[in-house]
Amino acid sequence: METSEAHRTAETVFRMERARLIAGLARIVRDVGRAEELAQDALVVALDRWPTSGIPDNPAAWLMATAKRRAIDALRRARMMERKHDEIGRDLELEQDSTIEAIEASMDDDIGDERLSLIFAACHPVLSTDARVALTLRLIGGLTTDEIARAFLSSETTIAQRIVRAKKSLGGAGIAYEVPRGAERDARLASVLEVVYLIFNEGYAASAGEDAIRPQLCTEAMRLGRILARLAPDDPEVHGLLALMEIQSSRLIARNGPDGVPLTLETQNRARWDQLLIHRGFAALERVRALGGEDGAYALQAALAACHARARRFEDTDWRMIAGLYDRLLAVLPSPVVALNRAVAHAMAFGPETGLALLDALEDEPALKGYAPMAAARGDFLLRAGRRAEARVAFERAAELSGNESERAFLLGRTRECGTS
Known part of the structure; x- marks a missing residue:
C-alpha cells in the first residue's frame, strides 16, 4: 500500500474518532491530558505501521487497542520503577495488577460511544x-x-x-x-x-473584533449539538438547542451585506436563507413537541426563531405570537437580556411607545448599563415613533458602546437614517 494513502486514512480515521478515543481512554487512566497523549501516540504508531501492514478491518478499534496497550505498558514501567526503589507495598502492587487486568479485559470491548x-x-x-x-x-x-x-x-x-x-x-x-x-x-x-x-x-x-460573525464556531456548536442529540435522544432541551442553532444558522449567509456590515431581519434577502437548515430545525422542534418539552428555555427560543423562518417577507412576521413566546420565555428564563428582547417584540407587535415604556422599566438593570443593544433598541423605537433627534443620540451612544467594528459601522449607519439634528 502506498504510504501516502495509508497516512491519509490514518489521519482521517483519527480525526473522526479522536473524541471517542480520548473519552474511552480517560475512563481508564482518569486523566484527560494523559488520555489525549495516548490517543496521539496511537496515531503515530498507525502512521508508522499501516503503510507496511495494511489498514486494519476496524481502524478505530485498532487505534483504541493500541492506546490501551500503551497505557498498560506505562503502568508496568511505573510499577517496575517503584519496585527498584523499594517504595511499593503488596497492597499497592495488587491494586496495580487489578488495574492492568481491568484494562486488558477491556481490550476486545467494542469501543462504544x-x-x-x-x-x-x-x-x-x-x-x-x-x-x-x-x-x-x-x-x-x-x-x-x-x-x-x-x-x-x-x-x-x-x-x-x-x-x-x-x-x-x-x-x-x-x-x-x-x-x-x-x-x-x-x-x-x-x-x-x-x-x-x-x-x-x-x-x-x-462580541468583539472586526467580523460580525464567525461561522466556524457556529458549525462546531451545531456539530456538538448533533452529537448530544444522538447521545441523549430523549432530552427535549437538547433537541430544543439544536433546533435553535439550526434555524439561526440558516440566516448566516444573508446576515451581512457586501461591505460586511450586518443586515437586519427587515433588510435581509430571505431567498438566501438555507432551507435545509430550516427544515432540520423544524424537525428538531417536532421532536421537542413529541417529548412534551415546548416550555423549555431553548425550545421557546427555537420557536421564536421558527416564527421568523416561516415568514416569507418581513411584513409577514407574526409579532403578536413572538411577543407571547417572549412572555413565556421570560417566565422560565428571567434575565435582563430576555426582557430587552421581549421589549423589542412588544414594540413590533403593539407599537414603539409600548417598547419605550418597557425599556424605561429596565433602566436600573445593572447588566444593561453600557449594553449596546439596549441603546440600539431605544434608538429604533424612537425612530419608529418619529422622534429622530432622540433616536440619533441613542444610536450614537450604541455605537460608542459596541465592541464589534462591523456592528459599530451598522449603528453609525442608523444615525444617518435619522437625518441631521
Missing part, C-alpha cells in the same frame, strides 16, 4: 466558563489552540494555558469520566448546553 461522558467532564462546574468552552472545543470539537485563540480573539499562549489548567483541575478534583445520574445529570447537562450555546452565540454575533 463514550463521548457524552467526556462532554460532561469538559463542562464540569469545577472549571470556569471560559475553561469549559476552551476544553470542549479542544477535546470534542477537535480545534487546535490556535484556532480557538483566533475564534475568541485571544493569544494562543493564553488558550493553551487555560486548557492545561483545566486538565489539571479535572485531574486534581478526581473527576469520574462518566455520565452522572439523576439530579446531578440534569444540572450538569444544563452546563453542557450552556457551553455549546455560548460557543454558538460567539460565532453568530461576535
Whole structure:
C-alpha cells in the first residue's frame, strides 16, 4: 500500500474518532491530558505501521487497542520503577495488577460511544466558563489552540494555558469520566448546553473584533449539538438547542451585506436563507413537541426563531405570537437580556411607545448599563415613533458602546437614517 494513502486514512480515521478515543481512554487512566497523549501516540504508531501492514478491518478499534496497550505498558514501567526503589507495598502492587487486568479485559470491548461522558467532564462546574468552552472545543470539537485563540480573539499562549489548567483541575478534583445520574445529570447537562450555546452565540454575533460573525464556531456548536442529540435522544432541551442553532444558522449567509456590515431581519434577502437548515430545525422542534418539552428555555427560543423562518417577507412576521413566546420565555428564563428582547417584540407587535415604556422599566438593570443593544433598541423605537433627534443620540451612544467594528459601522449607519439634528 502506498504510504501516502495509508497516512491519509490514518489521519482521517483519527480525526473522526479522536473524541471517542480520548473519552474511552480517560475512563481508564482518569486523566484527560494523559488520555489525549495516548490517543496521539496511537496515531503515530498507525502512521508508522499501516503503510507496511495494511489498514486494519476496524481502524478505530485498532487505534483504541493500541492506546490501551500503551497505557498498560506505562503502568508496568511505573510499577517496575517503584519496585527498584523499594517504595511499593503488596497492597499497592495488587491494586496495580487489578488495574492492568481491568484494562486488558477491556481490550476486545467494542469501543462504544463514550463521548457524552467526556462532554460532561469538559463542562464540569469545577472549571470556569471560559475553561469549559476552551476544553470542549479542544477535546470534542477537535480545534487546535490556535484556532480557538483566533475564534475568541485571544493569544494562543493564553488558550493553551487555560486548557492545561483545566486538565489539571479535572485531574486534581478526581473527576469520574462518566455520565452522572439523576439530579446531578440534569444540572450538569444544563452546563453542557450552556457551553455549546455560548460557543454558538460567539460565532453568530461576535462580541468583539472586526467580523460580525464567525461561522466556524457556529458549525462546531451545531456539530456538538448533533452529537448530544444522538447521545441523549430523549432530552427535549437538547433537541430544543439544536433546533435553535439550526434555524439561526440558516440566516448566516444573508446576515451581512457586501461591505460586511450586518443586515437586519427587515433588510435581509430571505431567498438566501438555507432551507435545509430550516427544515432540520423544524424537525428538531417536532421532536421537542413529541417529548412534551415546548416550555423549555431553548425550545421557546427555537420557536421564536421558527416564527421568523416561516415568514416569507418581513411584513409577514407574526409579532403578536413572538411577543407571547417572549412572555413565556421570560417566565422560565428571567434575565435582563430576555426582557430587552421581549421589549423589542412588544414594540413590533403593539407599537414603539409600548417598547419605550418597557425599556424605561429596565433602566436600573445593572447588566444593561453600557449594553449596546439596549441603546440600539431605544434608538429604533424612537425612530419608529418619529422622534429622530432622540433616536440619533441613542444610536450614537450604541455605537460608542459596541465592541464589534462591523456592528459599530451598522449603528453609525442608523444615525444617518435619522437625518441631521
